Amino acid sequence: MSFTKLSLLCTLPLLALGAKFKRATPDEFGLFGYGQGFGGFPLFYADGYAYLGEPSSSNSSDPGVVTFTPSGSGTSQSWIGNPNTTLTNYTVSWSDVTFAVPTVSSSDRRVRFLTNETSDSDVVTTGFYFYGSTAFVVEGGKLESPWYALQVSERVHALYWNDTSLGQVPVILRNNPPSNPQNVPGISSN
Numbered sequence: 489m490s491f492t493k494l495s496l497l498c499t500l501p502l503l504a505l506g507a508k509f510k511r512a513t514p515d516e517f518g519l520f521g522y523g524q525g526f527g528g529f530p531l532f533y534a535d536g537y538a539y540l541g542e543p544s545s546s547n548s549s550d551p552g553v554v555t556f557t558p559s560g561s562g563t564s565q566s567w568i569g570n571p572n573t574t575l576t577n578y579t580v581s582w583s584d585v586t587f588a589v590p591t592v593s594s595s596d597r598r599v600r601f602l603t604n605e606t607s608d609s610d611v612v613t614t615g616f617y618f619y620g621s622t623a624f625v626v627e628g629g630k631l632e633s634p635w636y637a638l639q640v641s642e643r644v645h646a647l648y649w650n651d652t653s654l655g656q657v658p659v660i661l662r663n664n665p666p667s668n669p670q671n672v673p674g675i676s677s678n
């Protein structure tokens with residue numbers, strides 16, 4: 489599906505979507521960002537926030553590509569992140585982190601992760617949902633996907649939710665890696 493076509497899906501009533509593209513959430517998956525200028529950067533964790541790109545280019549002390557597992561079912565799923573142990577063959581300080589997007593009233597617009605030691609009332613941690621292989625959040629009965637990315641350094645893009653105030657560009661998150669991974673070192677196309 490093209491970027492434009494997917495963009496049109498951004499806000500649709502959930503019930504309007506046929507069962508045709510509905511697909512069970514995989515038991516384990518990575519997320520990959522597709523946007524203008526990059527196609528298939530993996531989602532990685534660094535300092536509690538979500539980024540797209542190369543962890544090795546991050547200035548964080550323990551960045552790592554995230555492997556997600558779903559918790560819960562239907563439209564009230566949470567996605568729990570752990571380091572992808574194939575790619576992260578070093579020790580990181582984080583595990584079992586909960587994927588979260590800011591609520592409308594949150595001033596920090598970055599997509600982030602909660603640990604068992606942090607709580608944050610300004611985030612939504614349920615409603616993550618795949619339509620086909622594309623990641624949405626179910627809010628008020630609608631599939632929402634205002635994911636945006638802001639390049640913060642070479643091959644590192646911070647992931648935002650519903651914010652273009654800094655020049656963020658739209659990005660689509662999918663659970664499948666790019667078919668032509670030549671621009672994404674460390675990611676195989678299997």
Ligand SMILES: *[C@@H]1O[C@H](CO)[C@@H](O)[C@H](O)[C@H]1NC(C)=O
Nearest residue numbers: 516517518555572574675676
């Ligand atoms: C972890 O990374 C490897 C190497 O890129 C990849 O083959 C595998 O599918 C990833 N696993 C998950 C669950 O994302």
Ligand SMILES: *[C@@H]1O[C@H](CO)[C@@H](O)[C@H](O)[C@H]1NC(C)=O
Nearest residue numbers: 546547548549639640641646
């Ligand atoms: C890492 O990079 C970000 C973005 O460039 C910057 O805001 C942050 O201060 C840096 N952190 C460290 C520890 O250098």
Ligand SMILES: *[C@@H]1O[C@H](CO)[C@@H](O)[C@H](O)[C@H]1NC(C)=O
Nearest residue numbers: 544574575576577578673674
């Ligand atoms: C970790 O992975 C890197 C490349 O991804 C490799 O060069 C290094 O030898 C690996 N280290 C271990 C301990 O497996």
Ligand SMILES: *[C@@H]1O[C@H](CO)[C@@H](O)[C@H](O)[C@H]1NC(C)=O
Nearest residue numbers: 581582583584603604605606
């Ligand atoms: C959080 O989880 C870690 C690892 O499982 C554990 O060592 C720690 O005690 C937990 N902290 C709290 C506050 O539950």
Ligand SMILES: *[C@@H]1O[C@H](CO)[C@@H](O)[C@H](O)[C@H]1NC(C)=O
Nearest residue numbers: 591592627632633634650651
């Ligand atoms: C995005 O932000 C606008 C302005 O604050 C708000 O009206 C809208 O509901 C938000 N959309 C989502 C999906 O959070």
